[in-house]
Amino acid sequence: xxxxxxxxxxxxxxxxATPFGENVxxxxxxxSTAPSGGSRQAPGFYRYKVGxxxxxxxNDGFAKRPLEGFIKNAELAQVQEAMKEAYLPxxxxxxxxxxxxxxxxxxxxxxxxxxxxxxxxxxxxxMANFRAAGFDPSQVETIVISHFHGDHINGxxxxxxxxxxxxxxxxxxxxxxxxxxxxxxxxQAPESMKGAFQNVRRVFAPITKDVKRFEADKxxxxxxxxxxxxxxxxxxxxxxxxxxxxxxxxxxxVTNHPALFVRNPDWSAIFDxxxxxxRQTRHRMLDLAATERAQVSFYHAPxxxxxxxxxxxxxxxxxxxxxxxxx
Amino acid sequence: xxxxxxxxxxxxxxxxATPFGENVxxxxxxxSTAPSGGSRQAPGFYRYKVGxxxxxxxNDGFAKRPLEGFIKNAELAQVQEAMKEAYLPxxxxxxxxxxxxxxxxxxxxxxxxxxxxxxxxxxxxxMANFRAAGFDPSQVETIVISHFHGDHINGxxxxxxxxxxxxxxxxxxxxxxxxxxxxxxxxQAPESMKGAFQNVRRVFAPITKDVKRFEADKxxxxxxxxxxxxxxxxxxxxxxxxxxxxxxxxxxxVTNHPALFVRNPDWSAIFDxxxxxxRQTRHRMLDLAATERAQVSFYHAPxxxxxxxxxxxxxxxxxxxxxxxxx
Numbered sequence: 001x002x003x004x005x006x007x008x009x010x011x012x013x014x015x016x017a018t019p020f021g022e023n024v025x026x027x028x029x030x031x032s033t034a035p036s037g038g039s040r041q042a043p044g045f046y047r048y049k050v051g052x053x054x055x056x057x058x059n060d061g062f063a064k065r066p067l068e069g070f071i072k073n074a075e076l077a078q079v080q081e082a083m084k085e086a087y088l089p090x091x092x093x094x095x096x097x098x099x100x101x102x103x104x105x106x107x108x109x110x111x112x113x114x115x116x117x118x119x120x121x122x123x124x125x126x127m128a129n130f131r132a133a134g135f136d137p138s139q140v141e142t143i144v145i146s147h148f149h150g151d152h153i154n155g156x157x158x159x160x161x162x163x164x165x166x167x168x169x170x171x172x173x174x175x176x177x178x179x180x181x182x183x184x185x186x187x188q189a190p191e192s193m194k195g196a197f198q199n200v201r202r203v204f205a206p207i208t209k210d211v212k213r214f215e216a217d218k219x220x221x222x223x224x225x226x227x228x229x230x231x232x233x234x235x236x237x238x239x240x241x242x243x244x245x246x247x248x249x250x251x252x253x254v255t256n257h258p259a260l261f262v263r264n265p266d267w268s269a270i271f272d273x274x275x276x277x278x279r280q281t282r283h284r285m286l287d288l289a290a291t292e293r294a295q296v297s298f299y300h301a302p303x304x305x306x307x308x309x310x311x312x313x314x315x316x317x318x319x320x321x322x323x324x325x326x327x
Numbered sequence: 328x329x330x331x332x333x334x335x336x337x338x339x340x341x342x343x344a345t346p347f348g349e350n351v352x353x354x355x356x357x358x359s360t361a362p363s364g365g366s367r368q369a370p371g372f373y374r375y376k377v378g379x380x381x382x383x384x385x386n387d388g389f390a391k392r393p394l395e396g397f398i399k400n401a402e403l404a405q406v407q408e409a410m411k412e413a414y415l416p417x418x419x420x421x422x423x424x425x426x427x428x429x430x431x432x433x434x435x436x437x438x439x440x441x442x443x444x445x446x447x448x449x450x451x452x453x454m455a456n457f458r459a460a461g462f463d464p465s466q467v468e469t470i471v472i473s474h475f476h477g478d479h480i481n482g483x484x485x486x487x488x489x490x491x492x493x494x495x496x497x498x499x500x501x502x503x504x505x506x507x508x509x510x511x512x513x514x515q516a517p518e519s520m521k522g523a524f525q526n527v528r529r530v531f532a533p534i535t536k537d538v539k540r541f542e543a544d545k546x547x548x549x550x551x552x553x554x555x556x557x558x559x560x561x562x563x564x565x566x567x568x569x570x571x572x573x574x575x576x577x578x579x580x581v582t583n584h585p586a587l588f589v590r591n592p593d594w595s596a597i598f599d600x601x602x603x604x605x606r607q608t609r610h611r612m613l614d615l616a617a618t619e620r621a622q623v624s625f626y627h628a629p630x631x632x633x634x635x636x637x638x639x640x641x642x643x644x645x646x647x648x649x650x651x652x653x654x
Contacts (some may be wrong), residue, residue, distance in 0.1 A: 039381060039430075041652050043459070045369045061652045087620070087635040087646050094651065101365075125652050133369070245365060293414070302649040308414040319414050320647060322629040324421065325368050325388045325452050 019273065023202075043124060043132035046304035047327040050295075051221060051243025053104045054327065056133050057297070060097035060114035060155075061123035067093060071260070072268045072275060084258035093257060095149055097123060098305035100250065100297065101135060101225065102241065108135065110300065111239065111250060115166070116156040116172030122291045126155055127164075140168040142221050144214075146252035147173065147236040148180045148200045149271070152299070157203050170204075171220055174213035175228070176235025229254050229285060231278025232271065238285060248262040248306075249296045254285045256300045258318035261307065263285065265316060286316050295321070359410065370389050370459035371452060373489035373631035374654040377622070378570025380431045380550060381654065383460050384631040387424035387441035387482075388450035394420060398587070399595045399602060400574060406587065424450060424478055425632035427577065427624060428462060429551065429568065435462065436469040436548045438566065438577060439626065440482030453482055454491075467495040469548050471541075473579035474500065474563040475507045475527045476598070478625070479626070497531075498547055501540035502555070503562025554583050556612060558605025559598065565612060575633075576623045581605075581612045583627045589613065589636065592643060611644050622648070626648035 013125040044059030067079050070093065080090045088094075097119075102109040114126035130137070143165060146152055150288035156170065157163055179185065183203075186197035204211055214220045216228035216237065229238040232253045239250040255261035256269045265282045272278035289296045298318070307320040371386030385633035394406050397420065405415040415421075426445075429436040441453035457464070470492060473479055483497065484490055506512065508531075513524035531538055541547045543555035545563065556565040557560045559580045566577040581586035583596045616623045616636035624633040625645070634647040 006457075038654055039374065041374055042370050042372045044650075044652055045367055049365065059650075060654060085637075088635075088649065094649065096649075096651075110478050122653060134367075303652075304650070310412075310414075321413065322421065322423075323371075323386075323631070324423075325371055325386060325630075326449060327366055327368050 005095070033312065044129040044303055045133035046306075046323070047133075048304075048306065048324075050224070050241050050248045051244065051246030053102050053243045053246070053305075055241070056101040056124055056135075056307065058099050058101060058114070058129045058133065059303045059305075060099065060119070060126035060129075062094040063098040063101045063120035063123055063151075064092045064094050065253070067091065070270060072270060074264070074267050076223075079107050082260055082263060085263070088259060093260075094122075095257060096302055096303055096305070097126075098297070098299060098301070098303050099126065101130070101133070102221065104222055104243075107142075107222075108140045109144060109224065110140055110165075112146055112152040113143060113164070116154035116157065117159050118154045119151060123151075136166055139164050140165045143168045143170045144220050144224065144239070144308050145170065145172040145176070146250075147233040148176050148196075149233065149253070150196070150199050152253075153200070153203050157206065161206075163206055168223050169212060169215050170207060170210070173210040173226065173228075173230070173235035173237045174215055174239070175230070176233060177211070179234040192196065203320065214304075214316075216268075228284075229275065229281045230304070231274045231276070231281045233273050236278075236281075247292075247294050249285070249289050249292075251285060251289075251296050251298045253299055254282050255298060258298060258301050262298075262316045264320045290316060332345065347354065348470035362529035370572055371456045371630055372460035372634065373633075374460075374651070375631075375651075376552070377575045378566050379572030380429050380568065380570045381429040382568070382572070383430065383462075384633065385428060385441070385453055385456050385460065386630045386632075387426065387446070387456075387478075389421040389423045390447035390450055390478075391419045391421050394418065397597060399597060401591070401594050404652050408585055409590060412590070415586060420587075421449075422584060423630055423632070424453075425624070425626060425628070425630050426482075428457070429548065431549055431570075432468075435467045435550075436471060437442065437467055437492075437552065438471050438551075439473055439479040439496070439579070440470060440491070442478050443529055444486050445481045446478060450478075453485070458589050463542050464492050465494055467492045470495045470497045471551065471566070472499040472503070473565070473577075473626070474560040475523075476501050476560065476580070477523070477526050479580075480527070480530050484533070488533075493521065496539060497534060497537070498539040500553065500555075500562035500564045501542055502557070503539050503560060503564070504538070506561040554612075556608045558601045558603075558608045560625070563608075571638065574619075574621050575592050576612070576616050576619075576621045578612060578616075578623050578625045580626055581609050582625060585625060585628050589625075589643045589645045600623065614638075617643060 046057045048055050048089050070078055082089050097114055099114050100111040115123045180200040214226055216226050218224050218226055221241045225240045227238040229236050241248040261267055268275040286309055290311040307318050310317045310319055360402050373384045375382050398406055410417050424439050424441055427438040442450045507527040541553055543553050547553050550570045552567045554565040565579050568575040588594055595602040613636055617638040634645050637644045637646055
């Protein structure tokens, strides 16, 4: 096997100088020259059952961001080490977006709706994947929103004003609505946050009087119970989906990328508006998921963004489900 | 949050009595009643780049087998514990099949071809996935075979005799050919193995004189070097795919399901014809992959069947790649 070992090492000077994983993202911008196969990725949807409810995870692509300045309370070297442990590139993080379609006897409920046409150029794949999964926006009856960050709500309304889901009832966390729709609060907000307030108004303006608001611990759609998980935003909400013996803990943004924040639940991403509260919430929800051995989904977990939470000392690990061809 | 905790626990008596993961497989046989979305899984192909070569993993479904009697040198309780650690069901293992298409400037090479129409009813999805990825069997120029077990070669020739890849050159490990095509050896083989010998003859009969045979450490297709990894079968072969700084260690059946045999490399599946040699080979290849931080693929790893090998004491762990919408 010395020949093989030499072969592996010989060509890999570059690969060892930069982590292997880095190639994955570098290649994302290299157009494929292959004439066969079309070179497109498979459609980004994945179906699984939770009791009688068929869940379809819909991927909305990804956005890359530098690791510098992303985590408030960790050194860059620590963050790079966590990336290396997960075989991810050390220079940038690809944050992915995955929403859920709940199909219960043909009645469709969405949890969050992705970036629409206002995200990074590598995002915005949601509608193609939603259609590839056999759905049409006009079929959607209910849309449940976890919180009001743009990557969760912009899919409701395009840049040109188009309302994307003409027949859907939109329901949102009451605490989230109270916070973001408060004009006094918007006017007092630091300049860097004004855009977020304005975007909430842009999205909800055409439907303001029709938007439903829900409280925590209430059933917001059949089998779907809201769980107050504040910190990331004031009204940030997770959900328990329950049908028969099937359970799914929809974690929303209780963590950003699991390789960083499930693994290191004390770390605070800059997106967490109240870092201390978000950290308490994160520990509570990860402990719950680990203790119950409950299936979970995270909005920013690698697609298909569902698995289980294993506790390992003071850390946790997301164990992805085994992909199956049988729904 | 007591409400939520109660809600999780209240409905989950059944789920706690049987591991959560069990539901996934149980549901595989439950036809979906949902009228929207068609309820089919997304096509089982996944593309990634290794240097200039575009790799497409093609899933051929799965076969379930009981855990009893599967591992020669582990107690059932130990095996069930390993399944639990991986959040997999404790009663049966879904063994998946994933082949590779290598696309180099439009020239297609396959590594193994799946079960054809002779596998379990839950397998046989290969051709649909291959076509969904934009390929046609007539385009295939080269087929490289890792070893002669039916789930790797039966896709070459259907039950009715049809040759599936009419324009492909088929190349196989010389040591594998020498073993399985030896009539004296077939006649001396125990009754339980005669079917495997006969199946090899069934598959290769129409093309016997055209089949190429390769030796280890030789380049069998551009960028693809054979690595002798005997034990699973006498001529079992892995491969190093190399292009530019890109590397992929194609492990073939150096392990069966990673949750069992990457995690516990000393365990011997009943499919390993020479258990001791297979164990030595397994350690050597896992050590190589871990040391080099090389991307790997396994035929029986959960789709898309590619990731990295982390060494953890005397155990290993397969860390799956992060799915990406950008090829």
